[in-house]
Amino acid sequence: MPYSLLLFDYDGTLCDTRRAIKHAMRRTFEIMGYPPPDEALMDEAVGRGLLLTEMLLWLHPPGTPPLPAVWVDTYRAIYNTESEALVTLFPGAEQVLMAASANGRELVVISNKGLPLLENSLSRFGLRHYFSLILGDTPDRQLPLKPDPAMFTQAIQPRFPAISLSATLMIGDTTPDLLFARNCGIASCWASYGFGEEDDNLPLRPTYCINTLPDLLPLLA
Template sequence: MRDAPLRLAVFDVDGTLIDSQDFIVEAMNRAFRAMGVPLPTRNEVLSIVGLSLHDAIQRLVPGLSAPEVAEASHQYKDMFIQLRAEKGGEASAPMYPGARVALEHLHRRDEVLLGVATGKARRGLEHAYDAHDLRRFFATSQTADNHPSKPHPSMLHAALAETGAEVAQAVMIGDTSFDMEMGRAAGYRTIGVTWGYHSREGLIAAGADLLVDTYADLTAALDELWGQA
């Protein structure tokens, strides 16, 4: 029997657990090149990581028509599949230093459940799980297939429903302002990680309760927020 209340830590994937920036930027560049659309800069592409694909493309190129957005989304998916075949899949996108150790430590705690909330499609998440042997860590996995794009709180509401955790004991961990905004909208506490794709200043402005600079700092940050609940 648990002495402590059930606690939930929900992770973003791209930019938080896995450094997939090279895959994402190259797939987006190939997609726009195939359409004859001017290529966005690397920083512009990384700024939209975390959003669902449709919303991300709309932000990158606001002038595209609805059919063009749909075509760009289709092209991106095709290009990502090509890159997966060329470069060995998600295994070539490394986990951030200390990520696995942190997951293993938290997973061993009886009162802690782990989850994922990602702008990736379910297919992409399953590839990442298989490539890095991650599936066993997570009690709930929410993807863009079944929810509105971040920062809508739908994914985090579903994570609570699936795990039975109380929102007062739930924390969202991510590298973008979208993650922080989603967490706040769902009533979660939030931890921004500074090794990802958005700036420290952006994470703070989006309402991060705490920032961590390495995975070695994460457990203490979680315990601090859980202790305040």
Template sequence: MPQLAVFDLDGTLVDTPRAIVETFTATFTSLGVAEPDPGAVRATIGLPLEQAFGRLRGLPPEHEQVTKGVRQYQICFKELILPRASELLFPGVADGLDTLRSQGILLAVATSKFHASADALLKAAGLRDHFAEVVGADQVIHPKPHPEPGLLVLETLGVPAGRAVMVGDTTHDLRMAQAAGMRSIAVTYGIHGVAELATAEPTWTADTFDDVVKLLGAALPSMAEGPAA
């Protein structure tokens, strides 16, 4: 039975927060709407796109203006972020994923991005082949912090929760992991700070991706089957 590491994408593998702010700004401008506050945009990172856009516009996620905005965001995303994807990887990510795979650890992604956007970003960054499964917010009914994305990864790959660790930079990732019965690693170099991450009670905390690799290399082989304690 393999061990599994599940990663968030934005703020964990790829340093996209600044680019996300740029993309929202470009989207709002193209729609003729006042530019959003950068801090407000950063506060939505980790939420599904409809929820983020709706919150920034003060509209419900199902509103037609939100739907229109999401479509425009995806266009801007392709123009602004994908060409820079390989430059946006956090230090140590490419080599670290190679190391984990060489240790026989199965890798997956659970993200609040739509699947198509996540898949395109991973391909553009040269990372897609590392991952056995990529689950996006549009593939579940209840996105993070609900356990459904994590549970879908576990079910698809046939790995029990007790042999899996979630790695993420927001409390949404950590709470999803806890609810799904997985252990978790909080990374401090992304969106949420150390104090906020601590409120979600991660199993471990890492300051760099190299630290993540060391923690996973030590923890996963020693895990017994069954739900996390």
């Protein structure tokens, strides 16, 4: 069925941030005096859709002291100043957003990434104007991040009260995205071209699976 409200994940769905994340992670470990994380472990951490603190703990050498907050601050500073330039759009991103907007769809980005970074990145790619709402992490965040449904029930639904659950679709590439959709009671679309692994995501039975972003176009007709 056609959907009136499309919720897009950012990392691994609209934008390819793998190089950017791994660069910032390697540089963070270097600055903190540790050897760079194993490439395969970094790929696994990205594919699981871990939060930044979870990712740092995942990659932190076992037996070392607990991570101080400076690790998170260092990573974010490096990402903002060095890694953002490494981010690229997935093919067809603007085509899909343009078609959705032209067909009167409401578009939202909902991500566990920092909100200022999301705003800057989408503006850099000339995509910001397509979105009615952008939701991400902030220092004074009051609502839990995906897969908790609070951002949907308390931030998105009040913004679009006339749009039903059945007319809402979440598009994402990792398990937090699909679990978020399930927790919200809305349809889900797994972006298989992104970072998530098939073995982790297909068992969650997404409503749709796409191999490229333009595969969404029939749902916008």
